[in-house]
Amino acid sequence: MESFFKLENINKTFGTHRAVYDVSLNVNKGEVFSLLGPSGCGKTTMLRVAAGFEDPESGKVFLDGRDISSLPPNKRKINTVFQNYALFPHLNIYDNIAFGPRIAKIPEPEIEKRVKNMLELIRLEEHAFKRPDQISGGQKQRVAIARALINRPSLLLLDEPLAALDLKLRQHMLLELDRIHDEVGITFIYVTHDQTEAMSLSDRIAVMNKGRIEQIGTPAEIYESPRTKFVAEFIGDTNFFVGKVVERLDGEYCKIDLFGFGEFAFFNESKLDAGANVTISMRPEKFRVYMERPADSAASGMNLIKVKVVDIVYQGAQTNYWVVAGDKRICVRQQHSRCYLDLRQPTWNDEVWIAWHKDDANMLAGVSQNGES
């Protein structure tokens, strides 16, 4: 598929700080694409390059097949929803939304029609003549979105649009954003440091770290199959194990010596040969907990370790167990699909068995001798 919006080999330096290293990415038409990463990872710089507020030292920006690298922000068919909304305080909601069309010199009756449509879309019809300081944060957010969308941009950029809202409002606005995206069908690029936001809204996510893209993929790919240690750690919780490949088994598997635990079978995604050092990421919920050693039939294709429970954090829907094997602490998460009170549960100092399927561990790429990436 021909990409709709493309950033090609973007480099940007502020003073001595290199914000973005040679980043390229392709965004498809109509998708919600997220740039996800901790603060200072370069995601906002990428967004500002896309909008035209920053000139990259090198690299090109393409929109709909056209090179727009040299166009100023006001000549790009791209609009931005700013982090702190940046609504014009001297204009009311109506005039804020009408700002873009008025600059484009669209006739006033047409503007009125469009603003009304927008107010309907963001469900703020009755607040049209209030000033920005008279409405709530969530409402401001919606006005900022309407003010951008009314210009019918080819691409909408959203810079941490929910960061200033409280949790409940954030969850509500997330659904609202999803609804708006479905209704207008415009391509979104969404910048956030919040993995939940990125996962719930995006078609694809680019995880950024220190000015580079670590991985691009669907939310499920990013979560289930992180390629680097950073991605595995940044998205959700995980346990890391280091080891060495002992031998390749039939088909796609290999036997790995996990230091301190013995030898286990793993899915050999990277087709590693004997002797290779590996780091393995295991999500807590991928483990199963058995009070007794399970029968071989129940545990076919599973790897088993005997551990001791040291910490229990009950969270209602799930419980996190911290277990130790030797000096390694492992986090194990159990969902409660049955009533927690009815069952015998592991308690402190219990010796239990934890098991994982050989397909469920994830081997990380680019890992050196000591397991650091």
Added chain:
Amino acid sequence: MADLHLKNNLARSFSSKSFVEIFLTMPTALWLVLFFVIPSILIFTIAFHCADSAGGIGSEWTLETVKKVASSNYVAILWRTIWVSAAVTVICILFAVPVGYFIACANRKIRPWLLLFFVLPLWTNFLIRIFAWRLVLHPDGFLRKSLIFCGMSDEVFLLNNMGAVIAVTVYTFLPFAILPVYAAAEKFNFALLEAARDLGASRFKAFYSVFIPGIKKGIITALLIVFVPALGSYAIPDLIGGVSDELIGNKIALRAMQNRNLPEAAAYAAVLAIIIIAPIAVWFAFNRKNLRAFIKARMGGER
């Protein structure tokens, strides 16, 4: 219910506040009455007397002095005073807005230095600065000689004309215009300019339709701070201007100091005071209306 609650709260905070407010504003109010209200009333009453032969104030009430002030000669001077002050104010604002913008945009570390750069001239005595200007603009001065060397006609004189008066008055008042504009610009959210650019505005359009309204209060303050003293200036037209460049301030000084005609000086001063107070009164009335509309909108919003 919530609305009623809010109103009660407002009422309570107002009534308890008003006593404290009156108490705390007493010194200021006293000061204003002693040094502004009473002298103003004195000037207004003196204007309705005649001068006696000894240079004092006659005891009888008369309209003669006020009538004299209304004669065409003085109206022309008054008119000149107003347009010169207006021109000075407009030029000051035209300089102050971009300067305030650039200082506010500048690096946080160099901002105080830039400000100092504009305030520094104020550390020198006002009259000395004016005399310095006389030297700069003098017919035999370096500036005029250089300009003539560069091709300016030698019939042009830089000193003792209205242009010189306006230029030096602008120079004198510019720091007072820059400070309030900068104070407003410093609080301005520059992300708004990016938002305007993002929505299709050119650099100029963004500046004009977002930055200017954003620093409106600073501009209005600068307007008043320049326009009002400019109306009363007399040293600059006296030292820099020509014979026909007298402003109302010169007339007041002349009548009070040399002619010993205090009632006539008082009459000019009264007219000047009215010209100064009227726009401020209008501005305040406008602001109070704004304030009331704001409170109304706030309480309406709660409903």
